[in-house]
Amino acid sequence: MSRKDRIAKAATRTAAQARETAARERGRSKRTTSVSGVSPHRHCSVCWAPIPLNAEPPVCSDEECEATNEKRMASRKRLTIMLYLFPAIAILLAIVSSL
Numbered sequence: 001m002s003r004k005d006r007i008a009k010a011a012t013r014t015a016a017q018a019r020e021t022a023a024r025e026r027g028r029s030k031r032t033t034s035v036s037g038v039s040p041h042r043h044c045s046v047c048w049a050p051i052p053l054n055a056e057p058p059v060c061s062d063e064e065c066e067a068t069n070e071k072r073m074a075s076r077k078r079l080t081i082m083l084y085l086f087p088a089i090a091i092l093l094a095i096v097s098s099l
């Protein structure tokens with residue numbers, strides 16, 4: 001068998017495998033929604049209790065979870081501000097020192 005033949009055969013085999021895997025994946029995802037009967041939902045970002053899909057912020061009705069989520073959001077916001085503020089200060093200092 002020539003090198004070209006081998007490569008061509010390997011390519012077709014890989015394509016067939018990919019198709020097969022895709023078909024299997026499709027079948028599996030269909031099965032999980034139709035057989036298990038679990039409707040799409042999301043989880044509380046603090047305690048992972050199931051909550052409605054459109055719950056915003058993504059926390060359950062527990063007060064403690066709401067407080068924890070709020071704290072997390074605040075610290076994330078602070079981090080984002082610092083992420084922009086520090087480079088801005090660095091650039092500002094560079095400009096000032098070059099004057």
Ligand SMILES: [Zn+2]
Nearest residue numbers: 044047060065
């Ligand atoms: Zn919760």
